[in-house]
Amino acid sequence: MTGGGNEGSGAGVVLDKVAFSHPGGAPMLFDLSVGAGEILAVMGPSGSGKSTLLSLIAGFETPAAGRILIGGADVTNLPPARRPVSMIFQENNLFAHLDVAANVGLGRSPSLRLTREDREHVSEALTSVGLADKARRLPRELSGGERQRVALARVLVRNRPVLLLDEAFASLGPALRDQMLDLLNDLQAKTRMTVVMVTHDPQDALRISGRTAFVEEGQVREVGETAAIFSQARSGALRRYLGAGSRGR
Ligand SMILES: Nc1ncnc2c1ncn2[C@@H]1O[C@H](COP(=O)(O)OP(=O)(O)OP(=O)(O)O)[C@@H](O)[C@H]1O
Structure with a gap:
């Protein structure tokens, strides 16, 4: 598998007014910009659209409207295998x-x-x-x-310059999960990959992500520096989610 010139360190990811609905599902509309070489955590209630957001970036789902850019290139209509x-x-x-x-x-x-x-x-x-x-x-x-x-x-x-993780370590115990996050952090520091990581655990986000995006009902409601997002949780939805979502260790 060649990278088609896409190899190397991170590439920014932009979702520009990306509209999508699953058959019979509520409309989703994602606006998000992830910096090249950034580690971004994505959190939000079950069913809010986190996996769908990753599937749109990976190309497993195609937007009804809007654009997806990776490293500045429009990949909206590229199949998954041709995305970096x-x-x-x-x-x-x-x-x-x-x-x-x-x-x-x-x-x-x-x-x-x-x-x-x-x-x-x-x-x-x-x-x-x-x-x-x-x-x-x-x-x-x-x-x-x-x-x-x-x-x-x-x-x-x-x-490839972009890595998407969909609760990749969720089934591992807390200590092992921390080890895996530390390994991921080391590998990211070496490769400078851009990482978008869906997790349900604020501790995971705090451990390695610079910023966190909070997704609710098919939209990115808040995005900001991870520690600030948790300490200043502006929306009631995020406060409720954090109250119910922490594994409390
Ligand atoms: N292939 C599909 N067909 C129809 N509806 C779907 C499909 N995949 C997901 N959905 C619906 O879209 C919504 C968002 O699902 P998604 O898997 O993106 O949520 P999520 O935030 O990742 O949830 P979780 O935290 O439980 O994994 C949910 O209501 C889900 O039932």
């Missing part, structure tokens, strides 16, 4: 029948025809996520945290 984006979900990021090295190798070549250089990248990425000794394991032979590390290694070899 990687995405990690809560689970099922890996192919069960492929070992760890092959799952990461897919990030270089979907047909797994890997050059020597590709294999070196895979091995370096596995080292950076602490899995150099588990390259021949199958996903079912790994812990949940290790599986997400494999997904992060694949992101590294893909080398």
